[in-house]
Amino acid sequence: MKLYFFLPAIATAWVSTPSAPVRRSTKLMASDEYMVGVLGDLHMDPRKMEDYEIGRNQWLPIFNEAKEKHGNVALVSLGDLGESKSVRPEETTELFAGTTECHKLASDFLGSFGVPYEVIGGNHDLEGLDEFETDEENLKMFLDVHGKPTPHFSRLIADKTLLVGMTSTVFRDAQYTSHEVTVDDAQMAWFEETVKSHPASEGWKVIVFTHAPPNGSGLRVLQENHVVNGCCWLNHSNDAKCRKFIEIVRENRCVKAWFSGHFHLGQDYQDSITFPTIDPKDGPYPNRGACTFVQTSVMRGGTSRDGRQQSRLIRGNKDGFEICTVDHQKDGKIRIDATITFSDCNHEAGVYAHDDEVGDNDNYFKVYQPSAGDSLHPPDEGYRSYNEDGEVLIDEEVTMDSVAWWNMACGRVIGMLNGNLIEYDRSTLAPLGLIVGADELVGKRVAVIDSGIEGECEIDDEEGMEGADCGGQLGREQAVILYDATGAVTVVQPNEDGSFWRKIVRNKMVRMKEVRRVKKAKEFAKERLGLGEDDEAEVVSSWGPYTTTSGTAKKTGVAGLTAPATR
Numbered sequence: 001m002k003l004y005f006f007l008p009a010i011a012t013a014w015v016s017t018p019s020a021p022v023r024r025s026t027k028l029m030a031s032d033e034y035m036v037g038v039l040g041d042l043h044m045d046p047r048k049m050e051d052y053e054i055g056r057n058q059w060l061p062i063f064n065e066a067k068e069k070h071g072n073v074a075l076v077s078l079g080d081l082g083e084s085k086s087v088r089p090e091e092t093t094e095l096f097a098g099t100t101e102c103h104k105l106a107s108d109f110l111g112s113f114g115v116p117y118e119v120i121g122g123n124h125d126l127e128g129l130d131e132f133e134t135d136e137e138n139l140k141m142f143l144d145v146h147g148k149p150t151p152h153f154s155r156l157i158a159d160k161t162l163l164v165g166m167t168s169t170v171f172r173d174a175q176y177t178s179h180e181v182t183v184d185d186a187q188m189a190w191f192e193e194t195v196k197s198h199p200a201s202e203g204w205k206v207i208v209f210t211h212a213p214p215n216g217s218g219l220r221v222l223q224e225n226h227v228v229n230g231c232c233w234l235n236h237s238n239d240a241k242c243r244k245f246i247e248i249v250r251e252n253r254c255v256k257a258w259f260s261g262h263f264h265l266g267q268d269y270q271d272s273i274t275f276p277t278i279d280p281k282d283g284p285y286p287n288r289g290a291c292t293f294v295q296t297s298v299m300r301g302g303t304s305r306d307g308r309q310q311s312r313l314i315r316g317n318k319d320g321f322e323i324c325t326v327d328h329q330k331d332g333k334i335r336i337d338a339t340i341t342f343s344d345c346n347h348e349a350g351v352y353a354h355d356d357e358v359g360d361n362d363n364y365f366k367v368y369q370p371s372a373g374d375s376l377h378p379p380d381e382g383y384r385s386y387n388e389d390g391e392v393l394i395d396e397e398v399t400m401d402s403v404a405w406w407n408m409a410c411g412r413v414i415g416m417l418n419g420n421l422i423e424y425d426r427s428t429l430a431p432l433g434l435i436v437g438a439d440e441l442v443g444k445r446v447a448v449i450d451s452g453i454e455g456e457c458e459i460d461d462e463e464g465m466e467g468a469d470c471g472g473q474l475g476r477e478q479a480v481i482l483y484d485a486t487g488a489v490t491v492v493q494p495n496e497d498g499s500f501w502r503k504i505v506r507n508k509m510v511r512m513k514e515v516r517r518v519k520k521a522k523e524f525a526k527e528r529l530g531l532g533e534d535d536e537a538e539v540v541s542s543w544g545p546y547t548t549t550s551g552t553a554k555k556t557g558v559a560g561l562t563a564p565a566t567r
Contacts, residue, residue, distance in 0.1 A: 022154040022162070023116070031070035031317075034158040037063065037113070037326075038209070038312035040261035040296035041080040041122065043303045044105055045087050045096065051300040051309065051328070052109060058332025062313065063115050072158045073115045076165065078261035078296055079122030079211040081106035098127030098138055098171070103145040110146075118153045119146050121167035122211035122262065123179040123231065129509065135172050142167075152187045154194065157207075161316065162198055165209035166191060171508070178508035180231040181212035181262065188241070192248050200254040200290065205342075207314070208291075210234055213260040216246030216428035217293035218274035218286060218369075220265060227422070230433045230503060237503060243427055246288070253290040256340070256348065257321070259312060261296045266308025267325045272297075273338050275350035284374040287428075292340055292350055294323055320348065368417050370405040370429045382415065386448075390476065394446035397484075400438065406448065409476040412500060416446070421492070423501035433501030436482065436492060444482040444490075452477030514541065 037059055044052065059075075066073045082102030086093050096102050103125075110117040121142055132138040139151065151167035170182035183191075191208075198204035213219050215233040235241035249255050265272065272295040276288040297310035313324040313334060320341040327333045336353040343349065371380040384392050384406040392406045398416060405415030405424065413424040419438030422431055480492040480500075494500050518539055525537030 022156055023118075031072060032159055033070040033317045034072035034161060034314075035063075035066040035070075035316075036073070036157060036163065036207070036314040037075045037115075038259050038294075038296050038314065039075070039077045039110075040298045040311065041211075041264060041303060042077065042106060042109075042299060043080055043083050043097075043124075044102065044109065045083040045300075045302075046105060047087055048300065048302060051302075055299040055309075055311070055328045055332075056109070056112060058326065058328060059113055059311070062326070062332070062334070063113055067115070074155060074157055074163065075110060075113050075115050075117040076163065076209050076259070077106075077110055077117065077119040078209060078259065079120050079168070080124045080261065081119070081122075082124065082127075084124050084127060094130045095127050097124040098129070098142075099131050100128070100141055100145065102128070103142055107145050107147075116155075118155060118163065118165055118209070119148070120153070120165040120209055120211060121151065121169070123168055123171070123181050125168070126171035127178075127508075129172070129512070135170055138171070139167075139169055151184075152190055158316070159318070160203045161205045161207070162194075163207050163209065164191065164194055168211055174507045176237050176503045176507070177229050177231050179229065180236050181210070181234055183210065183234055188244060195248060195252040195254055198254050200252070204254045205256045206252075206254045208255060208258040210258070210260050212236075212262040213258065213293055213295070214245035214249070215242045215425055215430045216249075216288065217258065217260075218271065218288065218430075219260070219263075219293055219295045220269055220271045221263060221431065227431045227433060230501065232432075233430065236432070239497075239499065243425065246428060249289040249291045250287060251289070255289060255291045257292045257294060257314070257323075259294045259296055259314075261298075263295060264298050264303055264305040265295060266297045266304070266306050267295065267310045267312070267337060268308065270352055273323060273350075273352070275338075275340075276348070277350075280376050284371055284377045290348055292323070292338070297325075299328055318342075368403060369431065370413065370415055370424055372429060390450055392446075392448035397443055397445060398441050400442060404446075408448070408480075409478050410498060412494075412498070414480065414500060416441070421446075423499065432499075434504070435500045435502060440490070441482065444484050447481050447483065449479055449481065450476055451479035517541075 042052070063073055080097070082097035082099070082105070084095055084097040087096040110119060121139070125142055126135050126138040128138050128141070132141065143149070143151065151169055153165045155163040157163050166183045166187045168181040169184045169187070171178050174180055174182065195206055198206055212232065212234050221227055221232045230236050233242050234245055249258070274286065274288065274293045276286070276290050276292060278286060294312060296312045297308050298304050299309060299311060301309050309328040311326045311328065313326050315322045315324065320339065322336055323338045323340070325335045325337055327335060338350055338352050340348050340350045370382060373379045382403045382405050384394070384404050386392055394404055398419065400419040402416050402419070405413060407413055411426045413426050413429060414435065415422050415424055419442045420434055421436035421441055423433055423435055424430060425432055482490040482492065492500065495503070518541060521539045522537050525531070525539065526535070529537065531537060
């Protein structure tokens with residue numbers, strides 16, 4: 001294993017504020033210029049350090065030049081610091097991610113760039129399951145090793161320019177998938193207070209860093225992984241908390257940029273950066289406040305989903321900032337991706353510096369998102385309206401290429417993509433999760449029909465439902481049904497909380513124990529039944545509502561009932 005040594009770094013000082021400690025350079029920021037290096041998911045593996053050494057050596061001259069020029073320099077790591085598997089499989093099955101060894105390796109690496117570093121925790125950074133009993137114990141070690149007084153951070157990088165970040169603090173205690181990036185209530189309250197106390201009207205500019213992006217960012221996501229498993233967005237499984245971040249952004253124009261990782265996708269796509277506003281000729285107003293959202297790639301080749309190895313570079317001053325790529329496959333070449341210019345405290349303009357640079361298979365990573373339109377634009381072609389009988393009818397059989405979406409009377413939004421039925425957020429139309437898998441949906445037809453008692457009507461007591469009555473669409477009780485020519489009909493029931501997308505994937509701790517039980521059951525049966533060396537007992541599991549130990553949601557059908565029998 002290669003050893004990293006600390007290089008001389010710019011000294012930092014603590015500045016007390018009513019809400020949280022703020023770090024800043026002791027050079028007193030004589031210049032309004034600043035530079036920030038942003039590293040995506042590192043997933044460090046002590047057996048595979050070459051890419052990290054190469055990447056660091058490419059960054060050093062960039063940082064050194066900025067230190068000589070103005071000194072307002074910092075490095076931010078977006079979390080997921082270690083490999084989520086054993087790095088010594090011949091000795092142990094213990095996962096490397098989240099262990100003390102992992103975080104010490106990452107701390108040494110991040111401290112070797114010669115500039116102050118900040119780090120936030122991702123969904124793998126509390127995964128030290130064999131070493132720590134609780135998330136609290138694991139989090140304390142994470143904070144201690146990285147010298148963090150709190151899970152969140154705040155750093156004054158230049159005059160009136162504040163960097164803030166928030167950490168995922170839940171893994172073992174996750175209600176659903178452990179890979180949801182969960183920002184706790186205390187950090188959310190701190191974040192809201194921080195942006196409110198640094199208003200744009202006073203010239204403040206806030207740049208935010210989290211492992212996953214917030215709902216409403218408009219960034220490219222992975223349907224086959226993060227969408228179906230319910231771990232795309234911050235606080236994904238909680239409607240109100242998931243939507244809270246974009247609401248804060250919309251209400252506080254000091255938030256100028258938001259950087260995230262999580263998806264392991266490159267930076268060559270234009271939708272790896274989304275602007276707060278666009279030219280009306282290009283589409284509807286995106287309603288992202290004053291914030292530019294930015295996806296960050298990875299440094300090590302073995303962790304990339306699309307082959308890219310890239311980091312982000314921010315270069316800014318009082319007039320705006322540039323978002324750049326540092327390409328680790330091209331000797332650290334710097335490419336300007338977008339320029340954001342401030343016209344005043346509350347207005348900015350973003351310009352892409354290059355077109356999409358996509359490969360043959362890159363469209364696999366792009367997920368369709370509905371567009372509701374605005375006063376200048378109609379909804380997109382996939383939108384299905386209600387007929388005169390108050391129904392939505394998809395009369396053609398669903399295929400893998402079918403695209404459609406509609407609004408439910410309760411305000412929920414449902415649509416079809418890649419043979420799946422998907423729920424979308426009612427405000428941002430971002431994908432939330434899988435309702436019905438392709439195994440159950442393809443070949444069926446879909447209808448949304450009234451299901452209430454004739455002459456009666458229930459009105460949801462939610463904001464936006466005021467004034468709804470039985471004569472309109474809002475508030476009507478409805479059923480979503482799937483049917484085919486054989487007469488088979490399936491009613492897609494909502495969850496108890498009114499949502500439709502299925503929280504199929506559970507806590508990783510639970511699933512690991514289930515897998516161990518199955519393994520031991522096979523060993524027991526083999527011994528008791530006297531099976532041969534090459535024979536294996538057929539073992540099945542029974543649950544309450546669950547049907548698999550898998551950590552990826554792929555199917556929703558029940559074999560022999562709503563989907564073809566398997567045998």
